[in-house]
Amino acid sequence: MSEKGLLIVLSGPSGVGKGTVRKAIFKNGVDFEYSISMTSRNKRSGEIEGVDYFFKTREEFEELIEQGELLEYAKYVDNYYGTPVRHVRDTMDRGKDIFLEIEVQGAEQVKNKIPEALFIFLAPPSILDLECRLKGRGTESDEVIKERIAKARKEIQMMYLYDYVVENNEVDLAVERIKAIIQSEHLKRERVEMKYRRALLELEEEEI
Amino acid sequence: MSEKGLLIVLSGPSGVGKGTVRKAIFKNGVDFEYSISMTSRNKRSGEIEGVDYFFKTREEFEELIEQGELLEYAKYVDNYYGTPVRHVRDTMDRGKDIFLEIEVQGAEQVKNKIPEALFIFLAPPSILDLECRLKGRGTESDEVIKERIAKARKEIQMMYLYDYVVENNEVDLAVERIKAIIQSEHLKRERVEMKYRRALLELEEEEI
Numbered sequence: 001m002s003e004k005g006l007l008i009v010l011s012g013p014s015g016v017g018k019g020t021v022r023k024a025i026f027k028n029g030v031d032f033e034y035s036i037s038m039t040s041r042n043k044r045s046g047e048i049e050g051v052d053y054f055f056k057t058r059e060e061f062e063e064l065i066e067q068g069e070l071l072e073y074a075k076y077v078d079n080y081y082g083t084p085v086r087h088v089r090d091t092m093d094r095g096k097d098i099f100l101e102i103e104v105q106g107a108e109q110v111k112n113k114i115p116e117a118l119f120i121f122l123a124p125p126s127i128l129d130l131e132c133r134l135k136g137r138g139t140e141s142d143e144v145i146k147e148r149i150a151k152a153r154k155e156i157q158m159m160y161l162y163d164y165v166v167e168n169n170e171v172d173l174a175v176e177r178i179k180a181i182i183q184s185e186h187l188k189r190e191r192v193e194m195k196y197r198r199a200l201l202e203l204e205e206e207e208i
Numbered sequence: 209m210s211e212k213g214l215l216i217v218l219s220g221p222s223g224v225g226k227g228t229v230r231k232a233i234f235k236n237g238v239d240f241e242y243s244i245s246m247t248s249r250n251k252r253s254g255e256i257e258g259v260d261y262f263f264k265t266r267e268e269f270e271e272l273i274e275q276g277e278l279l280e281y282a283k284y285v286d287n288y289y290g291t292p293v294r295h296v297r298d299t300m301d302r303g304k305d306i307f308l309e310i311e312v313q314g315a316e317q318v319k320n321k322i323p324e325a326l327f328i329f330l331a332p333p334s335i336l337d338l339e340c341r342l343k344g345r346g347t348e349s350d351e352v353i354k355e356r357i358a359k360a361r362k363e364i365q366m367m368y369l370y371d372y373v374v375e376n377n378e379v380d381l382a383v384e385r386i387k388a389i390i391q392s393e394h395l396k397r398e399r400v401e402m403k404y405r406r407a408l409l410e411l412e413e414e415e416i
Contacts, residue, residue, distance in 0.1 A: 156405060159401050163397055164395045165396075166395055177392070179388075184391075185392075187374055187388075193368075197364060200360055203353070
């Protein structure tokens with residue numbers, strides 16, 4: 001009886017560089033799988049079915065939504081994008097971790113369905129400017145500062161459902177931090193203790 | 209206004225190799241301080257005051273206990289060993305992390321006083337034998353297996369107050385894991401969000 005795999009969700013504001021960070025994570029080989037998204041948009045030149053996306057027609061996608069086959073989905077510019085739930089559940093049941101890189105709206109849907117997932121928020125480096133600004137005062141207009149405050153406030157509000165926040169000021173550093181988070185998630189006492197107790201129980205049953 | 213430092217507590221059953229792991233952690237330079245213990249035992253040849261221990265007489269030690277100057281302490285073979293609280297508090301207030309390597313009884317005292325500390329349990333590799341045993345059955349006597357079960361059960365019961373469990377089957381791996389845990393602790397959403405909110409508040413106050 002093996003331990004269930006983790007669901008790892010990487011998200012963050014659009015434009016933060018989620019895709020770049022995700023690709024960098026998988027570049028050097030990792031111990032978890034990537035969940036390939038499904039889309040109803042047309043395949044672009046060079047894209048491969050089952051590698052870049054699972055390509056479906058709009059009708060097929062809508063039917064899958066109705067059948068509850070999407071863990072999360074959204075519609076952008078008339079096209080659907082989403083995560084097929086089956087592969088996620090199967091991977092976790094096999095004791096393997098699975099990694100999603102999705103939009104914040106999608107992350108909210110996942111949180112509702114699988115609250116025990118590991119939620120990592122990728123924060124834009126611009127949010128750091130807040131602190132830089134405090135140090136190097138008086139070089140920018142009030143207008144610019146007000147806009148920045150409003151943007152930062154919005155980004156901070158997005159964070160509430162996440163377990164961890166990683167600033168994407170440098171891709172390699174962000175990758176290292178995300179890997180550390182995943183590693184330490186496996187070392188949480190509840191998880192390790194459960195594993196030991198299970199082994200102990202099996203051993204005791206055998207002894208009786 | 210800087211963020212408060214973390215208190216990191218490494219503990220585990222006696223003989224698990226806490227000291228070895230701790231030394232390996234500090235060997236290559238880290239971003240946190242080591243809390244030097246206090247003892248009433250005699251200084252041994254080669255030991256340096258304020259490096260290996262703070263050496264006190266038994267009377268001095270007992271007075272410090274009465275004054276509440278020990279975060280935790282214990283008596284072994286007529287000698288006191290403990291953690292001076294002042295250095296721990298000062299380091300945390302300076303926004304710096306501080307690392308304790310102590311016995312499980314001491315960790316319980318720390319948990320009562322500073323529950324928000326990060327508690328890491330170093331588990332003996334013998335606990336792993338539980339699982340190995342399940343794989344390679346029938347090579348050991350019932351007596352040996354029963355003893356092992358009893359020992360493992362005791363060790364598992366010790367874990368309840370800890371946040372993480374790291375198996376010490378290989379020192380370098382244990383060190384890497386402990387560092388990952390400390391790194392990810394700093395990336396917890398509550399902690400990062402608080403930092404941002406504080407920066408935002410300062411910036412807004414300035415703008416008014």
